[in-house]
Amino acid sequence: MSELTGYNFAYLDEQTKRMIRRGLLKAVAVPGLQVPFGGREMPLPYGWGTGGIQVTAAIIGDDDCLKVIDQGADDTTNAVSIRRFFAKTAQVATTEVTEDASIIQTRHRIPETPLVSGQILVYQVPIPEPLRFIEPRETETRKMHALSEYGVMHVKLYEDIAQFGQIATAYAYPVMVNGRYVMDPSPIPKFDNPKMHQNPALQLFGAGREKRLYAVPPYTDVVSLDFEDHPFEIQRWDGVCELCGADDTFLDEVVVDDQGARMFVCSDTHHCRSRRGEDA
Amino acid sequence: MREPILTARDVTREYAPGQGCLGVSLDVWPGEVLGIVGESGSGKSTLLRLLSGQESPDSGTLQFIDRHQTVWDLCSSSESDLRYLGRTEFGIIHQNPRDGLRLRISAGGNIGERLMGVGERHYGDIRAEAEKWLAEVEIDPSRIDDRPAVFSGGMQQRLQIARNLVTHPKLVFMDEPTGGLDVSVQAKLLDTLKRLVHDLGISVVIVTHDMGVARLLADRLLVMKSGQVIESGLTDQVLDDPHAAYTQQLVASILQVN
Numbered sequence: 001m002s003e004l005t006g007y008n009f010a011y012l013d014e015q016t017k018r019m020i021r022r023g024l025l026k027a028v029a030v031p032g033l034q035v036p037f038g039g040r041e042m043p044l045p046y047g048w049g050t051g052g053i054q055v056t057a058a059i060i061g062d063d064d065c066l067k068v069i070d071q072g073a074d075d076t077t078n079a080v081s082i083r084r085f086f087a088k089t090a091q092v093a094t095t096e097v098t099e100d101a102s103i104i105q106t107r108h109r110i111p112e113t114p115l116v117s118g119q120i121l122v123y124q125v126p127i128p129e130p131l132r133f134i135e136p137r138e139t140e141t142r143k144m145h146a147l148s149e150y151g152v153m154h155v156k157l158y159e160d161i162a163q164f165g166q167i168a169t170a171y172a173y174p175v176m177v178n179g180r181y182v183m184d185p186s187p188i189p190k191f192d193n194p195k196m197h198q199n200p201a202l203q204l205f206g207a208g209r210e211k212r213l214y215a216v217p218p219y220t221d222v223v224s225l226d227f228e229d230h231p232f233e234i235q236r237w238d239g240v241c242e243l244c245g246a247d248d249t250f251l252d253e254v255v256v257d258d259q260g261a262r263m264f265v266c267s268d269t270h271h272c273r274s275r276r277g278e279d280a
Numbered sequence: 281m282r283e284p285i286l287t288a289r290d291v292t293r294e295y296a297p298g299q300g301c302l303g304v305s306l307d308v309w310p311g312e313v314l315g316i317v318g319e320s321g322s323g324k325s326t327l328l329r330l331l332s333g334q335e336s337p338d339s340g341t342l343q344f345i346d347r348h349q350t351v352w353d354l355c356s357s358s359e360s361d362l363r364y365l366g367r368t369e370f371g372i373i374h375q376n377p378r379d380g381l382r383l384r385i386s387a388g389g390n391i392g393e394r395l396m397g398v399g400e401r402h403y404g405d406i407r408a409e410a411e412k413w414l415a416e417v418e419i420d421p422s423r424i425d426d427r428p429a430v431f432s433g434g435m436q437q438r439l440q441i442a443r444n445l446v447t448h449p450k451l452v453f454m455d456e457p458t459g460g461l462d463v464s465v466q467a468k469l470l471d472t473l474k475r476l477v478h479d480l481g482i483s484v485v486i487v488t489h490d491m492g493v494a495r496l497l498a499d500r501l502l503v504m505k506s507g508q509v510i511e512s513g514l515t516d517q518v519l520d521d522p523h524a525a526y527t528q529q530l531v532a533s534i535l536q537v538n
Contacts, residue, residue, distance in 0.1 A: 151393060152396070158406065162407070162424070227402060227403040228402045228403075229402055229403050
């Protein structure tokens, strides 16, 4: 891709990147703690990944290889745009192959292919505060985190069971990180929650609008909250992926024509394609 | 025999010179109901906030003995200790139930919150306990999944009581618990309170300006004026034989319906 002049490497200026890196170091040191940072205006709207893109810009280097996914797919607008953004501003290599990537920026999925040590997963986060639904005051939620007052998190799960007979929260399912901080894992499906536990890769979270960073270092305990008599469960499907036949992946329901016909396919496009032998 | 569970000595909190709570000393004994009466602005509610650790005094000492006989100095305790006490040993019943309830959470969730706050993690147990407490405060247990927003004022107040008593606190603070309720609902609420307090053997500090409530519930009475305690004693003694001029006025102001 042609080089862009007039911009610093990876778009952000060096001072900003240093500020974000300082925040990330603190976030890694205290797993699950939300670290405030001076979020910058990015050339895309809030909610499209401004937090994730700033984290990626702060950590990306010449020799990195970037993969961007949006709900597991490499080929959707958001993923393609952010991938091209870094190809242009940082001239880094990009890939769709999970194994080849050193940095994976993700919007709400964890790749099906197990990550390895040395890889970094960057999450885009809309609302970083898991206690926000019950406590609108920021001063109060910070105090609750500081004092580990997490009883109210179970009130939400209680309400789910009382209303639906089961824990109906299907995404942004709250987790306890390293036995200390309750964290919102960003709106990943709860199907992906177990993958965060003891993951060899570094997981970084950036919330652009709320201006918060947090992290899960490699090999950290991440436990989904639950009740003794209603244990945490992940989603299951009756069918299999209609393209690759996988029965152990997160499936998307896709409408295929205007007659209401639909099919279930893997949400992770790279995983599905490589199972079908189409991987380059 | 037993020691007072809460001891206050010369507790002062001044918002402005002469305003607030000035040098109040009192003891709360296990199982007793202590009434605090006085006119608006006499420092009743301030005293209640000081005693319950929601506010810290300018000077004076506050000592609390919990169920494990641990002695807490409330003035020098950390905020985290005070909040722990607030969840386990204390109950606080607000005048307006909307201050003490989570209106968007079902009645069962409201009662269960304190249980979950102290580490209860079994849904079935929490729900059974919530149903038991709804029955205890005379709310139909079938309304467990209704939100308090659709309850009447009296039911909300009773739900607030259930929510506070579910973890069996040792000391409950009530700020005008019957304010804003009509007379028949007040009477029912007082009956419920009297029964629960008696059955559970909890201590209560109740702030009220309603002499009828004081006479019905309180074992002992403190009369406050301008931030100071001007008279104290057994409820019947204070109300039948008031010494201070202000108390005499206060007692005389009760409407006699004969």
